[in-house]
Amino acid sequence: MSRFPHAIGRRSFLAASAAAVAIGPGCAGADTPPPGLATRPGLGAIAASKNILFGACSRGLIPENGPFRVGNDAAYSALFQHECRMLTTEYEVKMPNTRPRPDTWDFDAADMLLDYATKSGMAFRGHCLLWSSVMPKWFAQEVDAGNAEAFITDHIHKVAGRYAGRVISWDVVNEAITDGDEAAEDGLRRGPLYDLMGPRYLDIAFKAAHEADPKSLLCLNQDAVEYDVDSQDYRREKTLGQLRRLLDAKVPIHALGIQSHLEPGWLKFTPEVLSKFLDDVAALGLKVFITELDVVDRRLPADIPARDQGAAAAVQEFLAVVLPHPAVAMINSWGLSDRYNWIEDSGMRRKDGRRSRAQLFDDDLAPKPVYQAVVDALNAAPARSAPLTLLP
Ligand code: G3I
Numbered sequence: 001m002s003r004f005p006h007a008i009g010r011r012s013f014l015a016a017s018a019a020a021v022a023i024g025p026g027c028a029g030a031d032t033p034p035p036g037l038a039t040r041p042g043l044g045a046i047a048a049s050k051n052i053l054f055g056a057c058s059r060g061l062i063p064e065n066g067p068f069r070v071g072n073d074a075a076y077s078a079l080f081q082h083e084c085r086m087l088t089t090e091y092e093v094k095m096p097n098t099r100p101r102p103d104t105w106d107f108d109a110a111d112m113l114l115d116y117a118t119k120s121g122m123a124f125r126g127h128c129l130l131w132s133s134v135m136p137k138w139f140a141q142e143v144d145a146g147n148a149e150a151f152i153t154d155h156i157h158k159v160a161g162r163y164a165g166r167v168i169s170w171d172v173v174n175e176a177i178t179d180g181d182e183a184a185e186d187g188l189r190r191g192p193l194y195d196l197m198g199p200r201y202l203d204i205a206f207k208a209a210h211e212a213d214p215k216s217l218l219c220l221n222q223d224a225v226e227y228d229v230d231s232q233d234y235r236r237e238k239t240l241g242q243l244r245r246l247l248d249a250k251v252p253i254h255a256l257g258i259q260s261h262l263e264p265g266w267l268k269f270t271p272e273v274l275s276k277f278l279d280d281v282a283a284l285g286l287k288v289f290i291t292e293l294d295v296v297d298r299r300l301p302a303d304i305p306a307r308d309q310g311a312a313a314a315v316q317e318f319l320a321v322v323l324p325h326p327a328v329a330m331i332n333s334w335g336l337s338d339r340y341n342w343i344e345d346s347g348m349r350r351k352d353g354r355r356s357r358a359q360l361f362d363d364d365l366a367p368k369p370v371y372q373a374v375v376d377a378l379n380a381a382p383a384r385s386a387p388l389t390l391l392p
Pocket of ligand 1: 091
């Protein structure tokens with residue numbers, strides 16, 4: 001009998017039971033409980049005492065891609081359930097996964113994650129409905145300027161509608177603003193969505209998401225707006241411009257997501273610059289979600305104690321700006337343990353071949369200095385007037 005009888009198809013369950021848990025070399029196994037759980041409150045509990053929602057992303061079972069981590073690795077699941085009050089989909093509701101072919105849908109992995117979050121008493125966050133950098137290969141053949149609006153509207157109705165009422169927040173559009181050659185005159189990223197519909201694709205997407213799931217907090221999720229460099233000044237300016245345009249057009253949008261993939265040892269961090277950006281977003285009446293917090297440590301020393309201290313310092317200085325701001329209602333970490341770390345499968349890996357230590361917990365699920373930096377920042381944060389809830 002499947003552990004998730006109503007959530008996954010037979011194919012996925014068989015793959016799940018067969019999938020070996022791919023754990024990094026030399027670390028404790030899935031049956032070694034995380035150290036110290038009984039000795040500390042979870043991050044989600046600490047955050048909740050201030051009406052802040054804390055969670056992390058995780059991945060459902062995608063057979064070609066290895067284990068349903070929170071479903072197959074009992075120790076990791078125990079840590080996830082102890083620390084998180086929210087689960088964000090890492091890949092499962094992105095179009096290439098939900099729609100492998102134009103007329104074929106696959107919600108198994110997303111259903112698994114929703115089922116896990118629900119059974120774990122967690123909020124569920126959908127990331128993301130549209131991302132022009134991650135579109136299915138068939139999109140260009142199937143969608144043109146003539147049918148793009150109807151296609152995008154139908155797609156979002158289908159995906160967001162499936163989970164309506166159960167998603168605290170949708171990242172409706174991811175990384176819409178960019179800089180340099182990829183940016184059109186309004187800062188919007190050129191690509192299959194902008195090229196077919198122009199800036200209106202944002203309006204179309206958010207309206208469709210609100211029609212499908214009127215209770216969900218709809219978020220425009222943005223990367224590379226945290227640091228005091230020209231390219232990110234440009235992004236902040238253009239992001240504010242799009243938010244103002246959408247709000248003036250009465251498009252339903254409730255939050256700006258700041259991804260927060262911190263990268264110490266490289267870009268200049270100026271607290272006043274980030275603080276003013278938060279003020280500017282909040283002045284529009286929007287909430288701010290920290291949506292993908294982690295530390296890209298490729299420019300930190302190889303030595304692990306020094307590297308961990310560098311990561312902790314980066315998160316400490318960032319949260320010292322972010323958490324005092326009342327508009328910031330959520331922190332989502334982009335992963336939880338170095339045991340499963342997206343960076344190892346990305347171009348952000350360290351040049352020296354050492355495994356990234358981007359996450360709050362190490363391979364053995366033990367807290368690192370960066371974990372303590374988050375605890376200290378949450379404990380110092382002012383309490384929000386009310387917790388984040390679905391819209392009425
Ligand atoms: O599942 C398919 C598989 O069927 C196919 O054979 C294989 C071929 O490459 O791809 C598999 O999908 C992979 C997917 O993760 C699931 O494992 C994609 O290749 C891979 O690109 C994808 O990586 C994700 C990436 O976003 C792109 O979607 C990472 O896990 C995820 O951590 C990363 O997260 C992004 C956020 O969405 C946006 N902000 C940046 C962040 C880090 O890049």
